[in-house]
Amino acid sequence: xxxxxxxxxxxxxxxxxxxxxxxxxxxxxxxxxxxxxxxxxxxxxxxxxxxxxxxxxxxxxxxxxxxxxxxxxxxxxxxxxxxxxxxxxxxxxxxxxxxxxxxxxxxxxxxxxxxxxxxxxxxxxxxxxxxxxxxxxxxxxxxxxxxxxxxxxxxxxxxxxxxxxxxxxxxxxxxxxxxxxxxxxxxxxxxxxxxxxxxxxxxxxxxxxxxxxxxxxxxxxxxxxxxxxxxxxxxx
Amino acid sequence: xxxxxxxxxxxxxxxxxxxxxxxxxxxxxxxxxxxxxxxxxxxxxxxxxxxxxxxxxxxxxxxxxxxxxxxxxxxxxxxxxxxxxxxxxxxxxxxxxxxxxxxxxxxxxxxxxxxxxxxxxxxxxxxxxxxxxxxxxxxxxxxxxxxxxxxxxxxxxxxxxxxxxxxxxxxxxxxxxxxxxxxxxxxxxxxxxxxxxxxxxxxxxxxxxxxxxxxxxxxxxxxxxxxxxxxxxxxx
DNA sequence: ATGCTGATTAAGTTTAGACATAGAACGAAG
DNA sequence: CTTCGTTCTATGTCTAAACTTAATCAGCAT
Numbered sequence: 326x327x328x329x330x331x332x333x334x335x336x337x338x339x340x341x342x343x344x345x346x347x348x349x350x351x352x353x354x355x356x357x358x359x360x361x362x363x364x365x366x367x368x369x370x371x372x373x374x375x376x377x378x379x380x381x382x383x384x385x386x387x388x389x390x391x392x393x394x395x396x397x398x399x400x401x402x403x404x405x406x407x408x409x410x411x412x413x414x415x416x417x418x419x420x421x422x423x424x425x426x427x428x429x430x431x432x433x434x435x436x437x438x439x440x441x442x443x444x445x446x447x448x449x450x451x452x453x454x455x456x457x458x459x460x461x462x463x464x465x466x467x468x469x470x471x472x473x474x475x476x477x478x479x480x481x482x483x484x485x486x487x488x489x490x491x492x493x494x495x496x497x498x499x500x501x502x503x504x505x506x507x508x509x510x511x512x513x514x515x516x517x518x519x520x521x522x523x524x525x526x527x528x529x530x531x532x533x534x535x536x537x538x539x540x541x542x543x544x545x546x547x548x549x550x551x552x553x554x555x556x557x558x559x560x561x
Numbered sequence: 562x563x564x565x566x567x568x569x570x571x572x573x574x575x576x577x578x579x580x581x582x583x584x585x586x587x588x589x590x591x592x593x594x595x596x597x598x599x600x601x602x603x604x605x606x607x608x609x610x611x612x613x614x615x616x617x618x619x620x621x622x623x624x625x626x627x628x629x630x631x632x633x634x635x636x637x638x639x640x641x642x643x644x645x646x647x648x649x650x651x652x653x654x655x656x657x658x659x660x661x662x663x664x665x666x667x668x669x670x671x672x673x674x675x676x677x678x679x680x681x682x683x684x685x686x687x688x689x690x691x692x693x694x695x696x697x698x699x700x701x702x703x704x705x706x707x708x709x710x711x712x713x714x715x716x717x718x719x720x721x722x723x724x725x726x727x728x729x730x731x732x733x734x735x736x737x738x739x740x741x742x743x744x745x746x747x748x749x750x751x752x753x754x755x756x757x758x759x760x761x762x763x764x765x766x767x768x769x770x771x772x773x774x775x776x777x778x779x780x781x782x783x784x785x786x787x788x789x790x791x792x793x794x795x796x797x
Numbered sequence: 798a799t800g801c802t803g804a805t806t807a808a809g810t811t812t813a814g815a816c817a818t819a820g821a822a823c824g825a826a827g
Numbered sequence: 828c829t830t831c832g833t834t835c836t837a838t839g840t841c842t843a844a845a846c847t848t849a850a851t852c853a854g855c856a857t
Contacts, residue, residue, distance in 0.1 A: 335810065349737050349775050361837055372812045377838075388737070393819040393838045402733055404648035407743045409795060412640035497638055501585050501624070507643045510792040511747035511765040529747040529765035534792075539585050556746040556770075559645060571840065597807055608842045613808075629808045629849040 336371050340379035343369075348388055348399055355401045359389070362397075407559035411507070411533075414460045414468055414493050423462030427491045430457040430521065434483065441473050444536055445543035451475070454482050456492050459521050466522045469550040478541035493547075500544050502537035509533055509557075518550050528553045572607050576615035579605075584624055584635055591637045595625070598633075643795035647743070647769075650696045650704055650729050659698035663727045666693040666757065670719065677709050680772055681779035687711070690718050692728050695757050702758045705786040714777035729783075736780050738773035745769055745793075754786050764789045 347353045366373045383389045391397045418425045436450040454474040474482045519526040536546040602609045619625045627633045654661045672686040690710040710718045755762040772782040
């Protein structure tokens with residue numbers, strides 16, 4: 326059961342809550358045009374800017390549609406949004422009260438295969454660093470990481486001792502990104518996944534595939550395979 | 562490859578972009594304290610409120626940490642956020658250029674089993690509506706939906722013809738929610754999943770489990786199993 | 798050293814007012 | 828009836844100023 330953040334006592338937040346209530350209790354129904362900012366400002370006894378802030382929050386949430394001149398309407402088929410927080414693996418494991426450790430299974434320097442290169446918008450065969458890492462919580466495998474790092478966008482990676490600091494953490498600390506692609510899927514564990522995650526081949530695994538970019542190009546592309554049964558929670 | 566929304570020409574957005582650049586190009590490094598709002602307002606030639614808006618956006622994004630009196634710092638281990646948009650299935654399928662159809666496999670009124678009841682914070686055995694639906698795109702199974710609806714929070718569900726309007730759409734249109742829980746996981750298809758999705762038992766499936774609530778309690782709890790190979794994309 | 802207290806500071810929020818602009822509505826011309 | 832300007836309006840954005848508040852810091856007392 327998720328609880329609403331924490332009661333923010335601001336006037337804008339009170340308006341958000343009240344408008345949400347009117348929508349949920351169907352005082353204002355889907356498609357209805359709601360009073361304009363000036364009217365609401367009068368009703369709530371606040372400045373227009375405050376109403377504007379509140380309604381913009383609700384529009385972001387997907388509950389309202391706002392258009393200049395046309396006014397603000399209750400969204401007809403709200404496609405609601407959920408936010409996923411993707412923390413550093415170590416913090417995620419430690420946050421769950423487990424002891425973190427990791428092992429580098431393989432590390433080499435070599436040409437990127439076609440699929441990786443295309444995902445990273447680099448020429449096939451571009452030299453990159455390839456790493457396979459397992460992250461453990463209380464010595465049980467938590468996540469298998471298969472990562473390609475582009476030295477062009479992340480210089481210095483060649484000389485890092487990834488036994489000391491895991492690749493995820495080193496990159497997060499040293500290469501903030503401008504944009505990234507993230508996708509989730511499910512895959513049956515292949516022989517290697519199964520061995521590293523200490524499970525049986527064919528077990529369903531949650532897979533997260535992510536590529537991040539900075540001004541120099543793609544920094545890294547990674548495939549994360551979580552241990553069987555892992556569930557990723559999103560907050561609405 | 563994801564592109565940044567659309568260039569918003571506002572001053573606040575220009576500041577967001579510039580601050581992001583300074584962080585990405587490591588002019589400002591992790592842990593650094595950045596100039597305060599007044600200084601930045603002078604530097605950029607705008608009002609403090611405009612700087613405030615920009616920095617709040619970056620704080621939400623996870624790139625900055627802001628504390629009263631302590632100032633604004635570049636986040637040390639940024640746990641970046643990704644947003645998932647969860648549209649109506651029909652719109653998702655039609656948006657992909659396929660023809661939408663659905664089939665109700667089972668519909669009955671009965672007592673909720675323990676796990677569902679607890680997820681919905683209702684007493685075990687509470688009478689609910691149980692539905693199993695398959696959603697198709699171009700007559701290929703896209704998603705299997707296993708849903709429990711709580712008539713207490715969603716009155717009227719007993720008399721709806723779900724062959725005409727699918728349960729997802731009817732609920733979204735009639736019962737906006739206040740909060741919800743969403744979780745992703747991977748499961749091996751059981752015999753029923755496999756049959757409905759026209760795949761082999763054991764195939765890895767992406768599972769989305771969601772429960773939504775309004776002021777009357779839990780509206781509905783649903784398990785969505787996507788077709789094999791489905792990938793859900795998040796936007797950062 | 799340790800703990801308390803009050804001053805100070807930077808962010809948080811709100812306000813009133815102004816101007817910009819998308820786009821709906823309307824009317825004139827074809 | 829359609830098309831093309833024009834007008835008008837609700838939202839978008841910004842400003843300058845004020846007040847609020849969390850939290851740090853320094854000074855004082857223990």
